[in-house]
Amino acid sequence: MRQLKGISEPGLLRALDGARRVLILGHISPDGDCVGSMLALGAVLEKRGKKVSLCLQDPVPGNLRFLPGAEKILPPDRLEGEGFDLGVAVDCADESRMGEAARLFRLCRATAQIDHHASNPLYAGVNEVDGKASCAGCMIWRLMGEYRMEPDKPIAECLYSAISTDTGRFCFSCTDEETFLCASCVAAAGIDINRCAREIHLVKEAPHLKLLGRSLATLKFFAGGRCTSMVIGAEDYAASGAGREHSDGIINYALNIPGVRLTCFADTSAPDAVRISFRAVEPYHVNDIAALFGGGGHALAAGCRTAGDPREIIRRAEEAMEAQIREMAAETE
Numbered sequence: 001m002r003q004l005k006g007i008s009e010p011g012l013l014r015a016l017d018g019a020r021r022v023l024i025l026g027h028i029s030p031d032g033d034c035v036g037s038m039l040a041l042g043a044v045l046e047k048r049g050k051k052v053s054l055c056l057q058d059p060v061p062g063n064l065r066f067l068p069g070a071e072k073i074l075p076p077d078r079l080e081g082e083g084f085d086l087g088v089a090v091d092c093a094d095e096s097r098m099g100e101a102a103r104l105f106r107l108c109r110a111t112a113q114i115d116h117h118a119s120n121p122l123y124a125g126v127n128e129v130d131g132k133a134s135c136a137g138c139m140i141w142r143l144m145g146e147y148r149m150e151p152d153k154p155i156a157e158c159l160y161s162a163i164s165t166d167t168g169r170f171c172f173s174c175t176d177e178e179t180f181l182c183a184s185c186v187a188a189a190g191i192d193i194n195r196c197a198r199e200i201h202l203v204k205e206a207p208h209l210k211l212l213g214r215s216l217a218t219l220k221f222f223a224g225g226r227c228t229s230m231v232i233g234a235e236d237y238a239a240s241g242a243g244r245e246h247s248d249g250i251i252n253y254a255l256n257i258p259g260v261r262l263t264c265f266a267d268t269s270a271p272d273a274v275r276i277s278f279r280a281v282e283p284y285h286v287n288d289i290a291a292l293f294g295g296g297g298h299a300l301a302a303g304c305r306t307a308g309d310p311r312e313i314i315r316r317a318e319e320a321m322e323a324q325i326r327e328m329a330a331e332t333e
């Protein structure tokens with residue numbers, strides 16, 4: 001097993017070795033990296049004789065429930081009153097990302113974390129944080145290297161979930177040599193890649209497709225075809241039989257069009273506030289646009305929630321996008 005990096009914080013290995021009962025925690029709205037990394041770490045520690053518990057505030061999303069061990073993940077109230085030697089937060093950029101589960105994290109005798117967000121404020125007792133790692137899953141794989149442990153099939157499925165999710169199925173710029181070395185190990189374990197890919201990424205529930213259709217029907221081009229926007233409301237969710245989770249990923253359709261550099265996806269379904277997601281193609285940036293509406297995020301992906309007249313808010317968002325297109329054009333002249 002060829003690896004580029006090991007664990008950089010020796011305190012993590014000491015903390016894991018010294019603990020008997022370990023609680024592994026992840027973030028709210030858990031994704032394939034969070035759930036996959038938690039389960040892989042749990043399986044690794046069980047092989048090393050630890051008693052492992054797993055905790056998430058929110059339920060495991062349907063597309064990840066097939067992952068080996070997913071049924072062992074419990075909400076915080078089911079783990080109340082149990083004593084843990086060590087709490088390990090995985091894929092949590094800050095403590096509040098654990099939601100309700102953060103309470104249990106703080107009750108652990110010692111705390112550690114494994115994370116790959118550059119903004120991480122190092123909130124645990126032991127902090128294994130690498131802002132350059134493509135996913136938390138790669139960092140669990142590094143830990144396996146320290147233990148001279150190759151992934152078996154169940155662990156490999158969990159690592160596949162982690163690395164394929166956070167790299168956008170090996171499309172995002174975070175995808176690097178380590179990602180593919182880890183992927184190579186995963187393939188060597190003999191997992192059914194097509195089955196995993198279908199479960200995690202490809203199969204979509206019918207309400208998602210109906211909501212996608214209604215969203216695309218509102219697709220609007222402006223700023224000379226450099227910007228797009230889509231809007232959905234409560235009536236679209238109702239007609240599609242969809243919940244909030246079914247809108248995930250729809251925004252990408254409006255971004256991945258030739259010539260488009262900025263897009264926004266407005267959701268007016270909540271009575272009190274409009275939710276707007278923004279996406280950009282480099283070197284364009286949307287964190288500053290989201291900030292105009294009290295939101296934030298990353299350069300290429302950001303969002304906000306704003307109270308007020310939806311039509312007026314959407315108009316202002318589109319204006320801000322159009323202004324950036326003009327500014328960037330002026331700069332390159």
Ligand SMILES: [Mn+2]
Nearest residue numbers: 033091136166
């Ligand atoms: Mn992640």
